[in-house]
Amino acid sequence: MLLGRRTECAALDALLKAMRDGRSEALVLLGEAGVGKTALLDYAQQAGGDLKVLRVAGVESEMELPYAALHQLCLPLLDGIDRLPAPQADALATTFGLRAGEASGPFLVGLGLLNLLAEAARERPMLCVVDDAHWLDDASAQVVAFVARRLRAESVLMLLASRRPIASMRGLPELAVQGLAEDAAQQLLSSVVRWPLDDGVRAALLAEARGNPLALLELPLASPDRLAGGFGLLEASELTGRIEENFQRRIAELPADARELLLLAAADSSGDPVLMWRAAAALGLSPEAGSAVQEAELLTIGVRVAFRHPLVRSAVYRVATPDARRRVHRALAEATSREADPDRRAWHLAHASADRNEAVAAELEASADRAQGRGGLSAAGAFLERAAALTGDPVVRAERELAAARYKYHAGAPEGARILLDKVESGPSDDLRAAHVGQLRGHLAFATGRAAEAPVLLLETAQRFEQLDPVLSRETYLDAITYSLLAGRFAGRATVAEVAASAQTAPAPGRSPRAQDLLLDAFAVLYTEGHAKGTRPMQRALDAFRRDELPVTEAMRWLAIAGHGACETWDDVAWEALAELNLRHTRDVGALVMLPVALTQRIAAHLHAGRFAAAAELLEEAEAVAEATGIARPAYDAAAVAAWRGREAEAVGLIQTAEHIAVERSEGIGFTLINYNKAVLHNGLGRFAEARNAAALATASPTESAFASWALSELVEAAVRCGDRTQAAQAVERLARTTTSSTTEWGLGTEARSRALISEGAEADELYREATERLGHSRGTVSLARAHLLHGEWLRMQERGGEAREQLTTAHEMFAAIGAEAFAERTRLELAACGVSVPQSAQQRTVELTDQERQIARRARDGRSNAEIGAELFLSARTIEWHLRKVFNKLGISSRRELRTTLP
Incomplete structure (x- = not known):
């Protein structure tokens, strides 16, 4: 038992026991530097001596290397990759550079890792330890957080230690690691200070350390003159700095070659002693240097190279001069294989360069391409940003900065992208590059909650592209229409009608128009000349998308807005086909960032078709995505399902929350959609005044025409029941402008019902x-x-x-x-x-299954395998197997076949 850590150790013991009993758990240890998080991780590792242990630590200098930490964590398991389902195996193998292939999203990589851990844990329970998680590269942090959220029954315990909360890990169980209590702190201090010490100085040491174990161990080793005076209370960051200073003082007492060996180890996170000694030989360092650093208890050199504490690494690196850092990075670059690890080599070369260096910049650019190919968008941006800094040619530098900005935007780092765009604009002027900057600024505006600015910026950019790149001009016009539709009533001076009018001047498409070209032209006519003229062009565009000839990445970019075109023209056949196609594509490539939008469209199509159970099943998947990614979205889907089912108590809260968020985000289309669903709810309940008010809100802005048109039919019914036939008649005439020309049974049938x-x-x-x-x-x-x-x-x-x-x-x-x-x-x-x-309808009698058990049982009943169910719910196949055993016991059955008769 660690001194003063009885409660924390007991918590870890309980997790270890649960894991040995077949359950999986995750825990984040949070606390300041030196407070004892690493000691607790060591305790867990020692207490789990019979377990298979995977351990890695984040390193500040390698935060931009894609999947660097994850690769180290997974190294002992890589021989099991080919036993995974093919998409997951390909995702991991491509990510780790084991084979060439298309980049996979981080969540498909995460699903692969989840099943890799589950399979390995079948042989022996597993402990995964991640120290200094706040220094993980973004890609590794996202995947680790995904896996931690989805652990269930794999016999895996994941422990993560961090100095501060990490956004991607928000919501995981946490244990705050505080300083030691006074009696434990005194005992620890006495174990270090075995010589007579003035009571005032002892009290000052205890006051400054504030129970921080590392401070209690290190501060007394400072020089005597510092101990003689007494100390004032320091902030946590100052305390960390003081501990680092004491480490630096001890480092300064070492011989020069020992200090350089320490710096060499600090500059490389791989922990590979062979690599370290190869670089040391290039620097002319002798093995005696290794003995000196180990005798000083600052570094351990064994199977792996490990610092006594992460603060030692940062102290070593920060005290070194820029020239000394460049010297060791150059040695590490020369010792790193160009073939086996080109990205790490390029990163070291970048840190070894003081001046412009096009050769190194070119290597970094190649690393960015490889990082992007493995899905490491953040890393690709970092490589290119560093390459730009080393680029002498101002034009080439601006191009690299622009490319880096794009990667940072797609990686979810809008502020970093904005800073790079500012640099691009301060460089050499170029019309085409300036248009690209405007295009990206438009996307950034929407991503950062400035929805009204996005269509304006994109419209201006589309006009600039007209003479520079006709293809990009047309695509940017379609983006501008998309954003103006999303902003709806909040779009300001770039309403969809204004954007569509400008889009009519877009360059003509090539000899063989693409599906997105047909879609742009259709929207341009629809929103300027009305449905009477725009419906037929829209139908041609929808037919082109339904032929499914586009590459998947292009299709995913445009299918959502194409689906909106189907809703505009009351074409529920095309709507359903496009929604299903979009969902299939996003699932196939593991694009979880885009999956919520695809699920929303598919859920709406299911509700329209009366497939409420299927809609609820997809809603469960959407909630699983949100849980797995930690990305919260407005509850449009959940509110719609509850409203159409008529479950008032559930629906009202969901509707209120979603409506508030829609306004906060300036998503006019969301505001209309949620009020349309509110009108459906109240019409179902026979509360026609409330339905009328909601439908009036939903139909107030013609810029949100598709959902506003749907809401018009709700307004007609509610207004008639409230005795206002004039309002109802006006709504019918508005409705007919979109339905009459549709020629679809849905549109004409809705119009007939309203008339x-x-x-x-x-x-x-x-x-x-x-x-x-x-x-x-x-x-x-x-x-x-x-x-x-x-x-x-x-x-x-x-x-x-x-x-x-x-x-x-x-x-x-x-x-x-x-x-x-x-x-x-x-x-x-x-x-x-x-x-x-x-008889008043009563709830069907159901066996007491949990929500998750019911999700899994329904999918098993419908013939899905454990792996397929796991892929849909983002769980391991082993967890699915565990849940099904519980379902069988509760239902009193023994096979999947019996589920067909037991579950309706």
């Missing part, structure tokens, strides 16, 4: 029958059920009871079957008014 509500007598009856006929040939199952409900309500008011009962019975059966609880209850009450008694 029926404001009509009388035989005309109303005819329109209701037209609505049910047309909607019956569409994908809109819920729309069809609602048409039967409205017709039945109208027939009852006309005292045509027999016909009313027929329509209402059909509606009730449909609502009950799909789970539209509010509409089902509204229909039941209408049937009761017709003299038909229908």
Whole structure:
């Protein structure tokens, strides 16, 4: 038991026991430098002597090397890669440079690592230790956080130590490591100071150390004159600096060759003693230097090279002169294999260069290409930024800075990208480069919450590109339309109509227009001349996307906005096909950053088709993505599912939160969508005044036309029920501008249903029958059920009871079957008014499965393998196996086949 750490050690013991019992856990140890985090990690490693241990530490100087820490962590497991599912095996092998291939997203890499750990832990439980996690490279940190969140039943314990909270690890269990209590601090100080010490000085030492174990061990070793005076209380950062100063003082007492060997070890994080001694030989250092640093208890040289404490490494590196640093980096570059580790070699060469050096800059540029190929976008940006700093030619330097800015933007570092763009603009002027800068500034504006600025910047850029690069001009116009649609009512002076009008001047596409060219032209006509002229061009564009001839990366860029075009023109056949295609692409490549958008579109299409269970299943996947990535999104999906199901208590809170975030982010389209769903909820509940208010908000801005058009049909129903036929009639005419030209059964059926509500007598009856006929040939199952409900309500008011009962019975059966609880209850009450008694719907009796068990059981029932279920829910196949055993026990069955009869 560590001195003064009974509680912390007990917590680690409990985690180790849970892991040996078959559970997996993760824990982040948080505390200042020297407070004892590394000692606790050592304790866990010693207490888990029977475990397989993987250990790595982040290194400040290598924070920009992509997957550097992750590669070291995984080295002992790499022979098991080929036993993984092929996409995961390819992702890991490509990331670690074991084979050539397409770059994979960090979360597909994470899923591969999760299963790699799970398979290795089948033989022996595993302890993964990550020290100094605050210095992990971004790519490694993201993957480690992903794995830590998804550990369940693999018999893996992951311990991470960090001086400060890490954004990607937010939400993981944490243990705050504080300074030692006074009695423990005195005992530790007494174990170091075995000579007489003045009580005032002892009290001053204890006060300055504030229970920090490393401070208690190191401060007494300072020179006597520093001990004689007493100390004032220091901030934590000053205390860290004082400890480093004491390390530096001890380092200064070493011989010159020992100091240089320490600096050599500090400059390279690989911990490879062979590499270190090869570089040491190039510097003319003798083995005696190694003996000196080990006798000083600052460095251990064995199978790996390890510093006594990370602060020793930083103290060594910071006290060295720039010339001394460059000297050791040059030696390390020469000792590093150009073939086996070209990126690390290039990084050392960069640190060894004091002046402009095009040869080194070119090597760094090649490293950036390799990093990008492995999905290390942040690292690619860092390589190129360093290459630019070493570039003499101002034009080449500006091009490299621009490329670095792009990588930083895609890596989620907008501030770093902005700084680089400022440098580009201060360099040599060039029209094409300036246009590229404007394009990236437009994307940055939206990414940083300035939604109204993005379409303006992109519109200006598209116009600049017209004479410089016609292809980029057209793509930038389409981006500008996309952002103006997203901003909607908050778009300011770049509304979608204004952007579309400008897009009509875009250069003509080539002889064979691409799908995105057709889409741009369609939007330009749709938003300037209306649906009557724009629908047919949109249909041609949608047909081009449905042929699925685009490369996956291009398709993923445009499929979401193409899906919006399908919604604009009431083409639910194309909408469903494009939503399914987009979801398949994002899953196949593991693009989890884009997956939430693809899931949102697919969930909406499922709700439209009355597949509420499928929508809920995808909602579970969306929540798994959010948990796995730690990226929070507005709850549009969850609010929509709850609203369509009619679950008021659940829906209201979700709607309020999502509406607030939409306004905060200036996402007008989100604001419209959430109010449309609110109108659906209240119409289902029969609260027509509330539905009318929500629909009025959703339809207030024509710039959000697709979802606003959907909301118009809600407004018609609510306004009629509130007695305002004038408002309803105006809404029908607005609706007809988009539906009449659609020629789709969904659009024309929705229009007929809405016109029926404001009509009388035989005309109303005819329109209701037209609505049910047309909607019956569409994908809109819920729309069809609602048409039967409205017709039945109208027939009852006309005292045509027999016909009313027929329509209402059909509606009730449909609502009950799909789970539209509010509409089902509204229909039941209408049937009761017709003299038909229908029992109030009760929840189906279900076995007490947890939400996650239910997700897994449904997928197993439908024939998915453990690996496939794990890939969808971002869990290891071993965890899926563990959950299924529990499901079988609860259900009293023994095979997957029996799930088909046990689970409806």
